[in-house]
């Protein structure tokens with residue numbers, strides 16, 4: 001196997017902050033990208049099963065999305081606009097209402113926040129606290145919601161939490177589905193209803209249906225339904241953080257659709273901007289939209305290139321159910337192939353849902369070796385989970401089936417290579 005050619009990375013090492021992380025595992029210097037392929041400056045091609053952590057759900061440089069953006073640029077379309085009315089924003093809102101919200105019976109208002117997922121999470125937490133007059137947020141083990149202080153307080157990971165430098169307050173943690181023995185919701189219910197249970201009535205619970213960073217842990221539909229009921233009957237708002245699991249990644253546009261629940265607040269980011277352009281949304285039930293004008297503000301709430309790409313993505317991929325079916329079919333392929341690998345190797349198992357899935361290794365060192373050796377086979381595949389023990393398969397949602405199998409072939413050969 002030929003090693004990736006050595007590129008000039010001196011300036012990154014010399015000048016860029018130590019905080020950089022992904023580039024340490026995948027140190028090539030990339031020049032261009034198309035679909036599921038990233039091309040380094042030495043011409044070598046990598047299959048991308050990381051996809052910007054889910055911000056490139058439609059693959060890189062989707063030609064239809066890119067054309068829409070190029071046309072908008074050529075016409076001197078407004079690029080940055082705060083929250084001024086623009087033609088691009090209107091077209092996005094109309095498409096989002098017509099093709100996403102209305103068909104799913106969601107009456108929610110759309111709040112444009114600053115362009116990062118964590119900013120939209122902050123907005124959700126603030127909106128829930130404002131609407132209820134309560135301060136406590138209920139979060140779940142292994143949850144990940146972002147790096148700003150409010151979102152970080154609801155994030156489980158100790159290393160991320162340590163970076164805060166201040167106490168992370170006003171959050172209590174409950175067990176996610178499958179965490180530990182017994183019925184996690186029965187315990188939560190008892191604690192909430194027990195005058196000595198130690199939990200102040202929360203404003204809201206924030207939860208991912210599939211924990212993207214926390215190990216591709218998928219909550220069952222039944223667990224989500226029971227959680228929604230438990231919260232609803234106690235006046236606790238339900239925030240679904242669909243930043244990673246949403247936008248089709250798990251097989252439906254919103255990850256909770258098949259659970260039959262109606263979240264009060266929904267957070268979207270990562271792939272909502274279509275081409276990987278920064279954009280984030282908070283969807284609020286109309287009665288929770290209690291903001292004073294400008295109360296949650298942000299200069300870059302008006303990224304019109306992202307509006308153009310987002311609209312193009314919705315109109316290209318979400319006019320009927322075909323795209324979602326394609327995601328489910330690809331998810332089935334990943335599941336079958338990972339289960340086949342797990343059947344041949346001790347200590348491996350499948351985890352996840354749809355195309356937010358992975359290979360769980362009982363030994364984290366093996367997951368590290370798989371990711372490292374897969375890179376030598378020109379497959380970019382990252383890890384997640386509390387011990388980085390899950391090798392996470394996140395190809396584009398529209399990856400050609402042949403290419404999907406090619407990536408899984410490389411993964412399988414790597415798994416065989418790391419047989420203890």
Ligand SMILES: *Cc1c(COP(=O)(O)O)cnc(C)c1O
Nearest residue numbers: 116117118144145146212243244
């Ligand atoms: C990535 C992510 C966030 C944070 O988004 P940023 O854009 O990195 O701030 C929040 N929640 C989930 C579930 C995520 O995967």
